[in-house]
Amino acid sequence: MNKLNKKGVTLVELIVSFAIVGVAIIYFFQTLYTVKTIYQTAQNQTDIFVAKDYGLRIIDEYLNDNSDNRTSIDSENNYFMVYYDGDPQLHDIVSKNTSNPCGNKESVIVPYYSYYNYNINKYDVLVCY
């Protein structure tokens, strides 16, 4: 190969360099895409995880504060609805047949199991976040 011109590089050398760098960028782009996908997935999963944990804590406290509350929820036909970014005391019991109970918010349903009076009962918690 000829010695580099003191004032620059030849066109052939430039094209070859671009080609090699282009191949390397392909690998880097794949890694960047994977990292971005992982970040987005982690963000979504974290939001869901936090919302589930919040909803379970709220219903656990609600049921433990007053044992009569356990009979007020028809667990087969109703959700125990909780708003993640709202007042912790604000919760509602909605029918499972209600369409779009969370409005324009995202929602997740998580089962809650509790032992009381010789029975392990299941309640479905709907968390709007």
Place this chain on the structure above:
Amino acid sequence: MKKNNKGFFLAETIVVIALVTTVMAFVYPNVTKLYDNYVNRTKYYDQTEDLYVLIAIRDYFDRKSDDGNMMLYELTDKGCSEIDNLKMFFDVNINIGKSGHFYKTGDNGQTETLCDSGEGSSCVDVSKDLEESGLKEVYITGYMASPSSNNYNFNRYLKRMKKTTYDSSSYRLIGVFEEEDNEGNPTEVRYASIKIDNPNPDRNCNLGGE
């Protein structure tokens, strides 16, 4: 290699890029492996809803059995003379039978029904509602113990269990959850564990420790 005063030789540039590409070729597979480990930790280990299931199980075993004794006390009462035998995995294996009762597998291989009769003489089906939770097996081990299992995935979870405090008198309740498809084939397996306080604070010796 002679260096141009105004830059690098093309050969030098190629060598550098080749080295960087080689390093990235090793890094990229490990990035996907990191993602798989992340999925395991966040999706299959210690899910919050599974922890509440174990809390309900613990509350169930805190109740008295038919003979008036606390079931959890009976399950963990191995006697001070057997302290040396409790360093490994605890031998309490509780299965969820299809009839809805808890079964304990003893040392002789025979099963024993763990029952809470409640307000009647017959055995109350307290585990029926647990069917949808996917809970299949429950283990009780010492909190400071380092249990192991022949199952590869279960063993990975057991090795990951941490001891936040030195408490040789407490126990750990470990649950194995399985989700099945319509044909009964397992689709995913989850693991969770909670710490149980010593059911007998007046015990003369500490059990479950190392």
